[in-house]
Amino acid sequence: MTYRRGREVTQALSACSLTIPEGGWASLIGASGCGKSTLLRILADIVQPSGGSATLGGMTPAEARATRSFALVSQQSVLLPWRRMLENVELGLEVARADRAERRRRAEEAIELVGLRGFERAYPHELSGGMRQRAAIARALTLRPRFLLMDEPFGALDELTRASLNFELLRILEETSATLLLVTHSIAEAIILSDVVAVMSPRPGRIVHKLEIGFGHHRTDAMRDDPAFAAHEAELRHALHGDPGVTRPAIREPAFA
Numbered sequence: 225m226t227y228r229r230g231r232e233v234t235q236a237l238s239a240c241s242l243t244i245p246e247g248g249w250a251s252l253i254g255a256s257g258c259g260k261s262t263l264l265r266i267l268a269d270i271v272q273p274s275g276g277s278a279t280l281g282g283m284t285p286a287e288a289r290a291t292r293s294f295a296l297v298s299q300q301s302v303l304l305p306w307r308r309m310l311e312n313v314e315l316g317l318e319v320a321r322a323d324r325a326e327r328r329r330r331a332e333e334a335i336e337l338v339g340l341r342g343f344e345r346a347y348p349h350e351l352s353g354g355m356r357q358r359a360a361i362a363r364a365l366t367l368r369p370r371f372l373l374m375d376e377p378f379g380a381l382d383e384l385t386r387a388s389l390n391f392e393l394l395r396i397l398e399e400t401s402a403t404l405l406l407v408t409h410s411i412a413e414a415i416i417l418s419d420v421v422a423v424m425s426p427r428p429g430r431i432v433h434k435l436e437i438g439f440g441h442h443r444t445d446a447m448r449d450d451p452a453f454a455a456h457e458a459e460l461r462h463a464l465h466g467d468p469g470v471t472r473p474a475i476r477e478p479a480f481a
């Protein structure tokens with residue numbers, strides 16, 4: 225992926241190869257500017273790659289967009305300040321021209337899933353940051369996406385809220401069977417929310433390391449105390465710092481597989 229602006233040329237991505245099985249969860253981590261968001265933007269059909277290809281379930285990003293197969297949630301997901309939470313969650317379906325009853329039914333279902341029942345009539349300024357992010361996730365879920373693309377969705381939240389939303393997202397992923405590609409700056413978050421973590425390096429952006437996370441899909445907060453978790457953290461930290469020859473340390477089978 226090369227961005228061109230006048231004479232200015234930035235090679236944002238070069239060797240990036242990653243396959244996520246359907247229903248699988250993957251994260252991208254890496255220093256600022258290594259092209260994580262660019263990769264997500266290619267999949268979301270926001271920018272066109274200068275070379276190579278990206279597919280979602282065999283579809284090009286444009287086809288995936290036309291069939292509303294993916295939803296994108298970012299750190300600054302915008303809720304319209306003049307609309308109540310429920311009306312904000314209905315927005316995606318409104319744009320998709322779903323009828324009123326269907327809109328309401330799916331929005332209520334998604335609100336239940338993210339644990340925001342009781343706040344339907346609140347305006348965004350009356351919700352906490354974590355609640356606004358949950359509303360943005362609910363809005364994405366109303367479209368029942370096969371693919372969930374998330375760019376630092378919890379980046380602006382405090383540690384505790386973030387941790388609880390991580391596990392809520394896991395529950396939602398299990399219930400919806402969506403495939404997840406997440407961009408995050410948090411190593412712990414990447415481990416909690418992934419089957420595979422891809423470490424990227426900048427100039428030009430490329431995937432330099434892939435780590436399979438050996439925990440199964442039924443995860444609880446106790447996974448943080450498993451020695452395998454610390455081993456994964458150490459391996460990813462080394463890969464991020466560009467240590468040559470990062471190898472997987474000897475770890476015992478995770479207790480949560």
Ligand SMILES: Nc1ncnc2c1ncn2[C@@H]1O[C@H](COP(=O)(O)OP(=O)(O)OP(=O)(O)O)[C@@H](O)[C@H]1O
Pocket residue numbers: 227228229234235236254255256257258259260261262263429
């Ligand atoms: N629209 C654009 N036009 C020109 N260059 C761009 C554009 N968007 C991104 N870039 C450049 O591409 C490179 C990758 O940017 P990108 O935003 O994908 O990185 P990132 O890993 O997501 O960074 P961060 O972690 O800071 O969000 C950077 O050098 C950036 O300056």
